[in-house]
Amino acid sequence: xxxxxxxxxxxxxxxxxxxxxxxMIDDEGVDGLSLRAIARELGVVSSAVYRYVKSRDELLTILxxxxxxEIADAVDEALDGHRSVETLALAMLEWSRRHPSRWALIYGxxxxxxxxxxxxTVVPGTRIMVTLAELVAExxxxxxxxxxxxxxxxxxxxxxxxxxxxxxxxEAALQPLRDGLAELGLDYDDHVILETIxxxxxxxxxxxxxxxxxFGPGFDDVEDDLMSEVIGRLGA
Amino acid sequence: xxxxxxxxxxxxxxxxxxxxxxxMIDDEGVDGLSLRAIARELGVVSSAVYRYVKSRDELLTILxxxxxxEIADAVDEALDGHRSVETLALAMLEWSRRHPSRWALIYGxxxxxxxxxxxxTVVPGTRIMVTLAELVAExxxxxxxxxxxxxxxxxxxxxxxxxxxxxxxxEAALQPLRDGLAELGLDYDDHVILETIxxxxxxxxxxxxxxxxxFGPGFDDVEDDLMSEVIGRLGA
DNA sequence: GATTAAACGAGAGCGGTGCTCTCTCGAATC
DNA sequence: GATTCGAGAGAGCACCGCTCTCGTTTAATC
Numbered sequence: 269x270x271x272x273x274x275x276x277x278x279x280x281x282x283x284x285x286x287x288x289x290x291x292m293i294d295d296e297g298v299d300g301l302s303l304r305a306i307a308r309e310l311g312v313v314s315s316a317v318y319r320y321v322k323s324r325d326e327l328l329t330i331l332x333x334x335x336x337x338e339i340a341d342a343v344d345e346a347l348d349g350h351r352s353v354e355t356l357a358l359a360m361l362e363w364s365r366r367h368p369s370r371w372a373l374i375y376g377x378x379x380x381x382x383x384x385x386x387x388x389t390v391v392p393g394t395r396i397m398v399t400l401a402e403l404v405a406e407x408x409x410x411x412x413x414x415x416x417x418x419x420x421x422x423x424x425x426x427x428x429x430x431x432x433x434x435x436x437x438x439e440a441a442l443q444p445l446r447d448g449l450a451e452l453g454l455d456y457d458d459h460v461i462l463e464t465i466x467x468x469x470x471x472x473x474x475x476x477x478x479x480x481x482x483f484g485p486g487f488d489d490v491e492d493d494l495m496s497e498v499i500g501r502l503g504a
Numbered sequence: 505x506x507x508x509x510x511x512x513x514x515x516x517x518x519x520x521x522x523x524x525x526x527x528m529i530d531d532e533g534v535d536g537l538s539l540r541a542i543a544r545e546l547g548v549v550s551s552a553v554y555r556y557v558k559s560r561d562e563l564l565t566i567l568x569x570x571x572x573x574e575i576a577d578a579v580d581e582a583l584d585g586h587r588s589v590e591t592l593a594l595a596m597l598e599w600s601r602r603h604p605s606r607w608a609l610i611y612g613x614x615x616x617x618x619x620x621x622x623x624x625t626v627v628p629g630t631r632i633m634v635t636l637a638e639l640v641a642e643x644x645x646x647x648x649x650x651x652x653x654x655x656x657x658x659x660x661x662x663x664x665x666x667x668x669x670x671x672x673x674x675e676a677a678l679q680p681l682r683d684g685l686a687e688l689g690l691d692y693d694d695h696v697i698l699e700t701i702x703x704x705x706x707x708x709x710x711x712x713x714x715x716x717x718x719f720g721p722g723f724d725d726v727e728d729d730l731m732s733e734v735i736g737r738l739g740a
Numbered sequence: 741g742a743t744t745a746a747a748c749g750a751g752a753g754c755g756g757t758g759c760t761c762t763c764t765c766g767a768a769t770c
Numbered sequence: 771g772a773t774t775c776g777a778g779a780g781a782g783c784a785c786c787g788c789t790c791t792c793g794t795t796t797a798a799t800c
Contacts, residue, residue: 312779314758315780378717393718444719465734466738473704474701483680490680498705539786
């Protein structure tokens with residue numbers, strides 16, 4: 269069942285194309301990703317590239333999945349050292365520094381007239397957020413174990429807590445997120461979900477602000493400190 | 505000192521161009537902004553447009569300034585009703601719903617090979633964040649007035665509070681933000697700045713996530729509720 | 741009022757993009 | 771050895787931003 273030389277060559281060329289594509293996005297942003305330029309670099313005429321890749325969009329899907337996987341791997345690796353929300357956030361921030369344009373590719377404005385096929389990108393694209401939810405749940409469990417002796421059941425049926433009119437809005441507001449987690453076979457307490465999404469949007473918002481230069485200049489040396497302060501302010 | 509017919513015609517054409525440009529971005533995103541298409545719509549050959557606008561980038565700068573101004577006006581108007589962080593956030597969210605692509609233009613991935621001239625965009629671009637800082641400071645002052653009788657001096661010299669090793673990182677981390685505020689003639693307590701930036705990144709992050717579809721489907725009816733819950737979780 | 745200067749639009753053209761279609765050649769397969 | 775099939779070449783289409791030239795029309799000046 270080994271590959272024929274023909275197949276081997278094909279696989280290698282495909283790998284070259286994605287490698288060049290990743291490098292082009294790193295260097296010039298997603299707009300700099302050009303199949304014609306890839307063809308030039310391969311020493312081949314532009315139409316030849318279409319033997320290996322159906323369209324620019326298909327290549328984009330591959331590169332997006334790549335990026336999601338790479339940053340999630342980086343986060344997992346960092347968490348092997350010390351398991352905390354701060355570690356997770358700093359690992360994302362560090363990856364964004366190394367690959368600003370690929371960061372923008374996955375967490376910035378979606379590409380016009382392109383829709384990532386969900387089945388291709390949902391799983392790698394949600395890995396970090398799921399990890400964050402796990403972390404938040406762990407911390408919450410630890411805290412509860414410390415205060416009270418017994419643990420509450422972990423289901424989503426925590427409606428009676430601090431009941432009142434706000435709870436109804438919260439339940440509805442979190443429904444789509446609960447559904448998304450359910451699709452992945454997960455089930456978390458509403459408070460865990462709210463905590464997770466709050467931290468998530470703050471982390472993504474901060475990294476985007478830094479990467480996109482929305483806060484002005486002068487942050488190069490204080491990015492990590494700023495992230496830590498914000499995480500601290502969030503109480504995580 | 506009234507305008508000649510010639511000048512009037514020029515001003516009107518310029519207004520038409522920016523109007524068409526705004527509509528094109530609204531309809532098809534920033535990539536859909538094409539000077540050739542604008543020319544077609546004006547019933548004119550493509551090169552003629554360059555009489556009114558030096559380049560696509562120059563038009564972009566105008567449209568970016570426009571968008572910043574419009575959303576900041578919308579926020580100000582909303583705050584005339586009820587002054588709160590939630591009102592500010594919901595007003596931004598509402599504007600983003602009406603103009604998703606123009607939202608992306610100002611808070612999404614920066615346009616490749618384009619740098620907004622700071623002097624043109626800094627002031628309109630920072631209006632909302634400054635308003636948020638004011639709001640946070642007001643709330644803080646109110647809270648202090650309620651707990652203690654006397655108010656602390658409002659300078660940035662609040663280093664002695666809860667001193668320790670974290671404070672030093674916080675001071676450094678917030679320095680670029682303090683500098684940015686100083687450029688606008690503003691001076692806030694470090695804790696106000698940290699609170700402001702935390703809320704800011706969470707709000708931007710949440711709206712980006714919703715607009716860019718990063719949380720999956722099903723949020724259409726709960727966007728406002730979700731924003732309110734997150735703001736509530738942030739304690740603002 | 742005639743003349744000059746400035747503004748304007750038309751049109752052709754350059755180099756770039758994604759993508760399609762046809763043709764040819766060489767290598768793997770039968 | 772004949773045949774099939776995959777790969778690359780090349781031309782071409784429609785789009786883009788932008789530049790240059792060349793008449794024409796308008797406005798200001800003498």
